[in-house]
Amino acid sequence: MSLTLHLKSCPPSVIRGLILQKKPNIRNMSGMAGAAGQRPAGVVLLHRSLAPDFEKFCQANRGPLPLLGKSEPGRWALPALGTVPDTRVDRPRFHKYEFGACTGSLASLEEHAEQLKDMVTFFLGCRWSLEGALEKAGLPRRDPAGHGHMAAYKTTVPCITVAGFCCPLVVTMRPVPKDKLEKLVQAICSMEGEQGQPIHIGDPELLGIKDLSQPDFGEPEVCQPGDVPVFWPSHLTSLEAVSGCKAPLAFTSAPGCTVMTDLKDMEAPAGCLTPEKIPEVHCISQDPLHYSITSASAVRKIRELETIIAVDPGNRGIGHLLCKDELLKASLSLSHAHSVLITTGFPTHFNHEPPEETDGPPGALALAAFLQALEKGVSMVVDQRALSLFKTLVEEAVEQGVLKAQIPVLTYPAGSAGAARTFLCGDGGPRAPRFDHLVAIERAGRAADGNYYNARKVNIKHLVDPIDNLFLEAQKIPGISSTGVGDGGNELGMGKVKEAVKSHIRNGDVIACDVEADFAVIAGVSNWGGYALACALYILNSCEVHARSLRKAAGPSRAAGEESWTQALPSISKEETMLGILVRHKIRSGVSGNVGMEVDGLPFHDTHAQMIQKLLDVTTVRL
Structure with missing residues (x-):
């Protein structure tokens, strides 16, 4: 039977009961739901001098530590606090910490009554509706009796640090059929609402968890064939925070033991699932297994971008090459990436110097500019013969405001059998x-016979370094994904659609490229694919659902750099500037061979400027 205590009207002896009685009304609530309107809470008791910083720490890491409320020093409880009678009174209910070390498990804090007068009690919300959601989704309950304590694991994901509170995120895990x-x-x-959103789906090693059979808290659950591990932030992060602050004395409720409260989240209540926040789950990697989460609204906008760039102004038949959601999956994968290597350069004008064309570099640098705004590492690899040219293009792009800062321009020194792996991994090795x-x-892109062809079947192998080897080697290294953007089927990465290229182009x-990328983005002009990737990354990182999964529920709800993201998007003026830089260096249009303000024989202002504006119109509409 539940009992609700309205503590303002209760004598001090009743208020202190939760903390001091030898049989406290704190029980194992893992997997259980409270009565209507009730929420389970974990308890943390800290000296009043640490309370302001711990409150800020909870606010900064609201995913694992949603703060339901706190007491005044010495009060030890809050108004409208309900409790559930304990049926397992022999089990300790509190952990005692001294200078960061857990020094005891206690059934009562009665012997510490004097110290508690200077301590503040924090109540941290615990997720309790998972099992109910499993039933709603048609899945069996993990523990129908509600006696088990769900497995929880320490990760290598850092929480946002506040003063002396610094610790890794702790997560719970539930296997779910894919x-x-x-x-x-x-x-x-x-x-x-957002509190129910997982922070990771897939390989536990991406969180730094080595062995699911060895949880740091609770009881392990084995993943069955066809299951995928799903992870949520856990209030047990508070135990790590208390340990890390090394306070002379602190207490927490024991793992799996909570109180039931009538309190709501004092920072922000769980919001309803509005249409723009309906989450979708998409697999972006099989090795390691990794799913990404974003909103249905963001997905719709990225699909619209994919449709916009798929027009075929050259009547090449690229509609036959299209695969649904390649732009979506490529941008999701890029959004999770930390360091990106971009390559471009198609020397189709083999009788001219330089032989490059105006399609490729603008799209590559537009993507690089947005990756810079997201604070990701960005490098470019080009042909050795074109190294000086591309370094100059990058320098001038920075001077003219197309790029915010310099990016390394590299070459691939092919030679030994392990050259590609050495280039991709350096001294760190494949891990x-x-x-x-x-x-x-x-x-x-390399064709099946080992040569490189332009659209007219002219072999240009003598002008092309085997950068394809990097994409082939990446297929063997877990954790490296790849994207190819093309408009004719002979570009690097288009091996994924080579049969369609052979049949329809x-x-x-x-000429069909034989080297695959994980994602093949098809566009009427390849620059448009680069623009669309930058726009898709803007959409994803502006989406609260996706942004929460990126930051693992730690940190503010929306990144502070959103204004800089808008400035980093492709624009008509920036792309006109970039094309002007190429023209000054005598780089020619790919179809006509003209040196002028055109790409693939299409004029900039009548065609490309309109395409950029269409992409921006979709991108910048608020979710």
Whole structure:
């Protein structure tokens, strides 16, 4: 039977009861739901001098530590605090910490009554509706009796540091059949709002968890064939925070033990699942297994971008190459990446110097500019013969405001059998690669016979370094993904659609690139694919659902750099400037061979400027 205490009208002896009685009304609530309107809470008691910083720490890490309320020093409880009678009174209910070390498990804090007079009690919300959401999604309950304590794991993900509070995130895990993932995520978010959203789906090692059978708290649960591990932030992060602050004396409720309260989140209540916040789950990698989460609204906008760039002004038949959601999956993968390597350069004008064309570099630098705004590492790799040219292009792009800062321009020194792996991984080896995503935008791609062909079947191998080797090697290294952007099928990465290229593209049986990328973005002009990737990244990072998964529920709800993101988007003026830089260096249009303000024979102002504006119109409409 539940009892609700209205503590303002209660004598001090009743208020102190929760903390001091030898059989406190704190019980194992893992997997259980409270009565209507009630929320379970974990308890943390700290000296009053630490209370302001701990409150700020909770506010900065609201995902794992949603603050329901706090007491005045010595009060030890809050108004409208309900309790559930304990049925397992022999189990300790509190942990005692001294200078960061857990020195005891206690059934009562009665012997510390004097110290408690100078301590503040914090009540931290615990997720309790997972099992209800599982039922709603048609999944069996993990523990029908409610006696088990869900497994929880320390991660290598750092929480936001506040003063002396610095600790890693702690997460709980539940295996979910992969065909039920999205249904479960939507069900729990509909019940708990953003607090119900997982922070990671897939390989636990991406969180620094080595062995799911060895949880740091609770009871392990084995993933069955077809299951995917799903992770949520846990209030047990508070135990790590208390340990890390090394306070002379502190107390917490024991793992799996909570009180039931009638309190709401004092920072922000769980919002309803509005249409723009309905989460979707998309697999972006099989090795390691990794799913990303974003909102249905963001997905719709990125799909619109994909449709816009798929027009075929050259009547090449690229509609036959299109695969749905390649732009979405590529941008999701890039959004999770830390260091990106971009390559471009298609020397189709083999009788001129330089032989490059105006399609490729603008799209590559537009993407680089936005990756810079997201504070990701960005480098470019080009042909050795074109190194000086591209360094100059980058320098002038910075001078003219197309790029915010310089990016390294590299070459690939092919030679030994292990050259590609050495280039990608450096001294770190395959478990710590230098780059975790490769992007090729209008980059000459190797055909099945080992040669490189322009659209007219002219072999240009003598002008092309085998940068394809990097994409081939990346397929063997877990954690490196790749994207190819093309408009004709002979570009690096288009091996993913080579059969369609052979069947539907003029000269496709000869020119088709044989090297695959994980994601193949098809555009009427390859520059448009680079612009669309930058726009898609803006949409994703402006989406609260996706941004929460990126930051693992730690930190503010929206990144502070959103204004700089808008400035970093492609624009008509910046792309006109970039094309002007190429023209000054005698780089020619890919179809006509003209030196002028055109790409693939299409004039900038009548075609490309209109395309950029269409992409921006979709991108900058608020979610």
